[in-house]
Amino acid sequence: MTERSVAQRGRPRSEKARLAILAATTEVLLERGLAGTSMDVVAGRAGVGKATIYRWWPTKEALALEALYHSWAVAVPDEPDTGSLRGDLAALLLPWARRLRTQPYGRIVAAFITEAQTNSEFEKEYHARFVRPRREQARAAIGRAAVRGEIPAGTNVELTLDLLYGPLYHRLLHRHAPLSDRFVTDIVDAVLRAIRPERPAVMVRARGDHNRVRTP
Amino acid sequence: MTERSVAQRGRPRSEKARLAILAATTEVLLERGLAGTSMDVVAGRAGVGKATIYRWWPTKEALALEALYHSWAVAVPDEPDTGSLRGDLAALLLPWARRLRTQPYGRIVAAFITEAQTNSEFEKEYHARFVRPRREQARAAIGRAAVRGEIPAGTNVELTLDLLYGPLYHRLLHRHAPLSDRFVTDIVDAVLRAIRPERPAVMVRARGDHNRVRTP
């Protein structure tokens, strides 16, 4: 989408302007939310002309999406394999929850979700950048747990993912209670109890790791 | 907020106009979403002047909130007591999920959630009308189950509520999968497994009702 052919003819795109625009956008987004972010303010703060922004991003929403994605692109945990599903899920969800509560990201995410309801191009990008990767990581962790025999082979994976992420988004968006570490681990524990084999083997709770649980 | 003193002096408020405004608003909301709903169109379709709308509602968002609430105010199940937590929760969640999938309510709810992030007056109203009542009903069902001994007395109720509603909102808003009846009952079953006593008594799955489970 922002690709350029190798052999370019005229003046090359200014990388400095590009980064300034992304940084200014994230800044204003965090200060005022998406609706409160005006393109004139972004252009002014980035020290560029509005036309320069619109040459590379079709809409304010597309710019905002890429800006937030860019600002989050630092330090992605990437597939922690702790040996237990509990550890893997905590490793995925805890850092995410921690970042979410450092700044008012909730209203930006809410605005993205709202935009995605009406703008299918935006929806595609939003899912590709913010939703699918996280689900894939959790799906992989669940897959490893199934291979280890830690959970039944027939586990409903899609349901499990929704049970994990649903409550997190719920609190992020409805703000009826904090996204605390405790909340995250409570969700993980609850989901593990829900999908664990019916007749729990000997292993019943150690609150630490549990290795190898055989399902009948 | 729309209250009037008993002894009124001038021309009384037109109930006909009020209902026409609410109906037109819901109609346009469903057709175009909140962002696509213009006050001129609502006024035109309701056959009223814009000033009449703004005399009774402070903003478009406040009007939209009341309009959707009003359109949903018909047929509220109200505290089903089926005798089992599973039955009670299904009775609460299934009709809601069914209504949500009959029309594009998701984008309206998304817009409400987004507005609530920035407008605290709106947030208060949104919670009072759309969030709190449903949570209260589910909380009551969980309370009855605890009294019956169906679930442990120490159950984390807030967590349980988020485990129930979170996944539903998640699919409503992210639209990665349908809000099917099956999904709803799967959530309920999973949550019941999660909060059921550790050492499951004899009762292990009947997919029907299960009455009275004694916790050690």
Added chain:
DNA sequence: CTATTTACGAAACTCATAGTATCGTAACTT
């Protein structure tokens, strides 16, 4: 019946902002 009060529909208005168009200039390739 008349005066007073409040609501009404219509229409013109203000103001903010997303997105476009124009312009003169800068930075690159051939």
Added chain:
DNA sequence: AAGTTACGATACTATGAGTTTCGTAAATAG
């Protein structure tokens, strides 16, 4: 040096939320 593309600045268009004005309608008070 010529051609091409990007740049910042600025003026512009279009849309829509919310306000104001106006003449009129529906009620109450005396």
